[in-house]
Amino acid sequence: MAPRSPHKSRLSEHAPEACPAAALAAPLAEAIRVKRRLHSDAALIERLNSDDNSPGSDELGQVLSERIQAFAHMASQRRARSQRGALLQVFVALHAADNVNDSSVWFTEFHVSDTRRIRSAERALVRLLYSAARAVAPAELDDDLRTIREWFAPEGFDDLALIDALASEHR
Secondary structure (H helix, E strand, O other): OOOOOOOOOHHHHOOHHHOOOHHHHHHHHHHHHHHHHHHHOHHHHHHHHHOOOOOOHHHHHHHHHHHHHHHHHHHHOOOOOOHHHHHHHHHHHHHHHHHHHHOHHHHOOOOHHHHHHHHHHHHHHHHHHHHHHHHHOOOOOOHHHHHHHHHHOOHHHOHHHHHHHHHHHOO
């Protein structure tokens, strides 16, 4: 086996199918495509809404929204091991950040359920960004980047790293 080049990206070391986050890309994209079709295909909407034995278009749209959100949540629970997985997580993180930022909760009095929702979104966002950053970052950071990482993203705040460490103790 040839020695590893010090300049070779860690992203190329893992096949996409070996990346737990990337494995979600196809089913997530399919759910999004079906939801888009549901909202744009007038004949399909008419057929669903006229058939008493099938869910209406609104109900099916809600099911698809829940599926999309489930895949997004699963992405926050998995370690990216490829560029594809990291990009999926970054896209999900951007959406989560946008949802938290645009939430009308910021403009009203906080309620317990709102606080839980915000904290849950914040935790998912942090997991996604730590995982994506770890997958994209080179194996060895230069001094400047290491200093910046230590200031803004200390190792102790990476829930997935803690989970990985606990899992490796039981192997």
